[in-house]
Amino acid sequence: MQAMKVAVVGGGLGGLTTAALLARGGCEVTLYERSKHLGGRARTTEVAGFRFNLGPHALYRAGAALRVLERLGVKPTGGVPAQTGSHALVAGRLHTLPRGAVTLMTTDVLSLAGKLEVARVLAGLARIDTQTLGALSMREWLETRLTRKDSRALIAALIRVSTYCADLEVLSAGAALKQLQLAIAANVLYVDGGWSTLVDAVERVGREAGARLELSARVDAVVLQEGSERVEGVRLVGGAVRGADAVVLAGSPADVAALLPGDAVLAREAREAVPVQAATLELGLSALPRPEALFALGLDGPWYASVHSAAAKLAPGGGRWCTWRSTWVGRTRRRASRSWKP
Ligand SMILES: Cc1cc2nc3c(=O)[nH]c(=O)nc-3n(C[C@H](O)[C@H](O)[C@H](O)COP(=O)(O)OP(=O)(O)OC[C@H]3O[C@@H](n4cnc5c(N)ncnc54)[C@H](O)[C@@H]3O)c2cc1C
Structure with missing residues (x-):
């Protein structure tokens, strides 16, 4: 044949x-x-031994891309961003970013009621059937499922960083929560070499x-x-x-x-289809100004910073000194599962 x-x-x-x-x-x-x-x-572009992706790129470990790569026998190497060194950025100041039970209880970016609400939402996240959310926007979901401003701000920031979309009015709640489920279930991989x-x-x-x-x-x-x-x-x-x-x-x-x-x-x-627009600034540094600060997530605006070379080989000599920072002003009108299309 x-x-x-x-x-x-x-x-x-x-x-x-x-x-x-x-x-x-x-x-x-x-x-x-x-x-x-x-x-x-x-x-990926190489500059003086630093390997820069075209803007920050993270491979979702529970996502379809990794499954397809594995089917082809491609096994990406790299590292999962550490839980430590993560901050919430509010009004230009760094605070503890809730990433687990202990940091949730100790952070000062949430009130006690906000902490309980965030704990409830995150505990139930994996069980949400995102298929049933229809045309509900992420904004509507936040407003109907959470009562507090501080807990909405935190969940919205997690949604922004995992979907790359900051326009929650038009972002599909189903698509966004599915992406957050992937992020929380298995985190992401920063890929060695880009x-x-x-x-x-x-x-x-x-x-x-x-x-x-x-x-x-x-x-x-x-x-x-x-x-x-x-x-x-x-x-x-x-x-x-x-x-x-x-x-x-x-x-x-x-x-x-x-x-x-x-x-x-x-x-x-x-x-x-309205493209998401992102502005990214990537830095290769000989040393980090604050070696213990590896990730910062804006709660009061659509920005974040992350030191990718702390998890993956992206800097000269395998060092840790490559960092980038990203700001995005996402806007997408589609309510389909195309939060990246970017
Ligand atoms: C800043 C940024 C950050 C991102 N971060 C992540 C992330 O963290 N995690 C993640 O999973 N994804 C991320 N993405 C998305 C990811 O890069 C893409 O989904 C992935 O690379 C696959 O892209 P693609 O093949 O669908 O499209 P593209 O990479 O856009 O490829 C399309 C190709 O088609 C070619 N082409 C188009 N028309 C024609 C034509 N008529 N004839 C011939 N060739 C044509 C183009 O030249 C292009 O090379 C990010 C994207 C950006 C821009």
């Missing part, structure tokens, strides 16, 4: 893992990436399985068979058409809609 020919458009981690899985499953796969490099947003190590590993698996990876190859349309919805292939910029039995589009909603201009559903998705 002839192998199915599949064109994958987009060489980020999404497209690359799809190409590798399909090639391993026996398909004849060609991946097209418009830039000169694979990796998309999972790229996320480009994942890209390199998946690229190797894909090539070994026979996937062809074409760089500087921008697809400008999906070609359908005359008078039908069946795929004929993809058209590259310049006009060449490459035949395919199926096409996987692994770009942003706008990228995808542009390739199938007649598709009303894709057009609506692209119109309604």
Whole structure:
């Protein structure tokens, strides 16, 4: 039997893992990436021995990405951020961040009633069936499930850091709480060497399985068979058409809609998707100004700071002195489970 020919458009981690899985499953796969490099947003830049991701990146240990990587035989190494050295940032001052029973009881960012409320919410978090929350926004959820301002501020900060979205009016409660469940169930992994190590590993698996990876190859349309919805292939910029039995589009909603201009559903998705905007500042330092302070989470605004090199190898000589700080002003109008799309 002839192998199915599949064109994958987009060489980020999404497209690359799809190409590798399909090639391993026996398909004849060609991946097209418009830039000169694979990796998309999972790229890592090296500056004076410091390895900077494109903004802070954490791999959710209970998330789908790690499961798929493991299916491909890719086992990321790195470290889980320590519980110690974590602070809540309020009005520019550092306080203890509640991360367990003891810190919850000792922190001064919550009143006693706030502590009891936070303890109740976190204890019941894993049992929340996020599928049943429908179109409820995160703001509505906070206002109906919590009575106190201080406990809402803390849970909202945890939601912001795990979803990267600060616009709780429009953030789906279901999507946000699902992400928080993942974060609390198994924490995250900061990856040694940065996320480009994942890209390199998946690229190797894909090539070994026979996937062809074409760089500087921008697809400008999906070609359908005359008078039908069946795929004929993809058209590259310049006009060449490459035949395919199926096409996987692994770009942003706008990228995808542009390739199938007649598709009303894709057009609506692209119109309604509002990207989250984040500003990040990444620092490589010879020493930390406060070596004991490794993480700070803003309770009164959408910002946080984290020393990734305390958990993962990201600094010269394997040292601990690489740090970054991130601020985000998220806004997304979608209530779908697309809190990262980023
Ligand atoms: C600041 C920041 C922080 C993040 N933090 C985290 C985190 O902590 N945890 C986490 O899980 N995720 C995080 N993410 C998201 C994560 O980086 C991505 O989800 C992941 O890299 C997979 O991306 P992707 O493959 O879906 O898309 P992308 O990486 O965007 O790749 C899409 C690719 O498609 C290519 N392309 C598009 N259109 C075409 C076309 N017509 N022809 C050819 N090529 C095309 C693009 O050039 C691009 O390379 C973060 C993202 C950012 C920006």
